[in-house]
Amino acid sequence: MHRFALHRVWDTRGEAEKMTALLTPRNVLLAVLLAFLALLPVYSTLTGNYFLMSLFTRILILAMAAVSLNLIMGFGGMVSFGHAAYLGIGGYAVGILAKEGINSAFVQWPVALLASGLFALGVGALCLRTRGVYFIMITLAFAQMVYYVAIGLDRYGGDDGLTIHKRSQFFDSVNLSNRAFFYYLCFALLLLAVYVVWRLVNSRFGMVIQGARSNERRMRAIGFPVFRYKLVCFVISGVMCGLAGILLANHTDFISPALMFWTRSGDLMVMAVLGGMGTVFGPVIGSIAFLLLEEGLSQFTEFQGIILGPMLLAVALYARGGIDGILMGLRRG
Amino acid sequence: MADALLTIEGLIKRFGGVVASDNVLLDVARGELHAIIGPNGAGKTTLIGQLAGEIVPDAGRIHFGGRDITALPVHDRSLLGLGRTFQITSLFANFTALENVALAVQAHAGHSFRFWQDARKEAELREPARAALDRAGLSHRADTSVAGMSHGEHRQLELAMALATRPQMLLLDEPMAGLGPDESSRMVKTLRGLKRDLTILLIEHDMGAVFALADRITVLVYGRIIASGDPASIRANAEVRQAYLGEQEAVAHV
Structure with missing residues (x-):
């Protein structure tokens, strides 16, 4: 399988061959991309271009959400059309606690992750009993439910949203309000998320999840109680997206129901599909491409969809593996 | 009886x-x-x-x-030792033959809430999987992906997967x-070979x-x-x- 090619090479070839085998256009591009992301705050600090750093902080956070969605959608075949709900739940947990005077990250973050996990457990327990379109519709329905609950929270801003006056507090030495520090925190957590997903999908657990996507009936026939594995996967994904929600609330210092409007769930799906669902890095690439395009196109037109839509269509029709799939198809030299 | x-x-x-x-x-x-x-x-x-x-x-x-x-x-019937194959070939299309069978072995090797270790490198899964492929006469195709196999080989793989669950029947x-x-x-020869050990x-x-x-x-x-x-x-x-x-x-x- 393609996505494990890098891994296999590591086992079977000599050192020199390993190095050349790793030098595929895709891996070189990934390395350049990571180096760019790692050095971006340096550039921003030197030039004073904080807009760029802020934009990319947002990209990294939404990339994490897309990575979490990809775990269930790309590898598990569970097409969740309500993933923005976890961004909202993570964000609102931070915002509500902040409003109530609890700023400690040691309280905020576990509460936010727990709430995301519990919500995923409830939604998963119901929607995983359905298939196809029903699954998609039920996940969407639950996300909309949370959206309207948030609108009804008058104490926390209702429709208008709520400003967070103080970001999550860790120790005194850790200051999330420092833009470069916060950027690197998001970057590190994104890389961690990608690594975790990579380990997961290649583990025994991941084999079950991928097997269930491929042929659930056969999975049961060979003795797997598929439901419980899918449910755990769904919860892991929800918690990971909740973490992105925590970061997003801290990044914008603001929460509102718009955080989890259904189009946002659609955006996350687009990022995963555009980048390539079959690989762990695909959604990261997809998020960068999508959000940069969106940002770039907004300079020229408010109807970005006119350009983004056909692009997505092209990917769906001609490049099933997304951008990462195209890159992996490229041969060296 | x-x-x-x-x-x-x-x-x-x-x-x-x-x-x-x-x-x-x-x-x-x-x-x-x-x-x-x-x-x-x-x-x-x-x-x-x-x-x-x-x-x-x-x-x-x-x-x-x-x-x-x-x-x-x-799944509980499978765990009790009742294996089956399908009339219409039912495999994991994006896996190799060995990965297909290894998954069947894994199903009977305790729970799969193991999140970290690379399953493709576990000898505990691969060795029995190879043995099952061998019994079904497919060991030479272990690393071929399902998509690259013939219909006849698919039928053999069906059998190998069922065998890998170590069924009584x-x-x-x-x-x-x-x-x-x-x-x-x-296939008749293969089944005749299985006949004495299995119901x-x-x-x-x-x-x-x-x-x-x-x-x-x-x-x-x-x-x-x-x-x-x-x-x-x-x-x-x-x-x-x-x-x-x-x-x-x-x-x-x-």
């Missing part, structure tokens, strides 16, 4: 007005290869579906190894379906294979058993000839 591994008592399944299983009574003895034959629409696959747990019978009981499994879900749903004469005879319930249209392999044969017509016995008595049975075998030239040559 004292040493019956599988006992089916009064199984009834209706789909609307069609009776797919009409009071089916059947014992399969430990170690025996029991074939079920019957014309299309006789309810053979529906019977397998009920034994495997995918279809819930309207009435009747199924005992396996002395245990009532009528209400047991599919196999439910084989037309293992020869779509095979050429050479592949068929190879097998075989559904098959290839009469040559059935009469070559079966210890006992049950004839199903419109969901009802019209005859059950050793191959010689089935061949001699007038009702069977009339209902089914008479139309099949193949029998004359067996």
Whole structure:
């Protein structure tokens, strides 16, 4: 399988061959991309271009959400059309606690992750009993439910949203309000998320999840109680997206129901599909491409969809593996 | 029967007005290869579906190894040692042959809530998987992806996966379906090799294979058993000839 090619090479070839085998256009591009992301705050600090750093902080956070969605959608075949709900739940947990005077990250973050996990457990327990379109519709329905609950929270801003006056507090030495520090925190957590997903999908657990996507009936026939594995996967994904929600609330210092409007769930799906669902890095690439395009196109037109839509269509029709799939198809030299 | 591994008592399944299983009574003895034959629409696959747990019978009981499994879900039956293959090939298309079988091994190697270690490198999964591929005659294709294999190889892989679950009993749903004469005879050979270690319930249209392999044969017509016995008595049975075998030239040559 393609996505494990890098891994296999590591086992079977000599050192020199390993190095050349790793030098595929895709891996070189990934390395350049990571180096760019790692050095971006340096550039921003030197030039004073904080807009760029802020934009990319947002990209990294939404990339994490897309990575979490990809775990269930790309590898598990569970097409969740309500993933923005976890961004909202993570964000609102931070915002509500902040409003109530609890700023400690040691309280905020576990509460936010727990709430995301519990919500995923409830939604998963119901929607995983359905298939196809029903699954998609039920996940969407639950996300909309949370959206309207948030609108009804008058104490926390209702429709208008709520400003967070103080970001999550860790120790005194850790200051999330420092833009470069916060950027690197998001970057590190994104890389961690990608690594975790990579380990997961290649583990025994991941084999079950991928097997269930491929042929659930056969999975049961060979003795797997598929439901419980899918449910755990769904919860892991929800918690990971909740973490992105925590970061997003801290990044914008603001929460509102718009955080989890259904189009946002659609955006996350687009990022995963555009980048390539079959690989762990695909959604990261997809998020960068999508959000940069969106940002770039907004300079020229408010109807970005006119350009983004056909692009997505092209990917769906001609490049099933997304951008990462195209890159992996490229041969060296 | 004292040493019956599988006992089916009064199984009834209706789909609307069609009776797919009409009071089916059947014992399969430990170690025996029991074939079920019957014309299309006789309810053979529906019977397998009920034994495997995918279809819930309207009435009747199924005992396996002395245990009532009528209400047991599919995966639990597999864990008890009731393996199956599918009439229409049912594999993991984006995995290699070895990965397909390794997944079947994994299903019976404790729970799979193991999140970190690379499953493809676990000898505990790979070695038994290789052995199962070998038994099904596919070891040379271990690293080929399912998409790159022939239909005949898919049928062998079906069998390898079922074997990898280390079943006491196999439910084989037309293992020869779509095979050429050479592949068929190879499959007969493979099954003959398995026969002594395993109890097998075989559904098959290839009469040559059935009469070559079966210890006992049950004839199903419109969901009802019209005859059950050793191959010689089935061949001699007038009702069977009339209902089914008479139309099949193949029998004359067996």
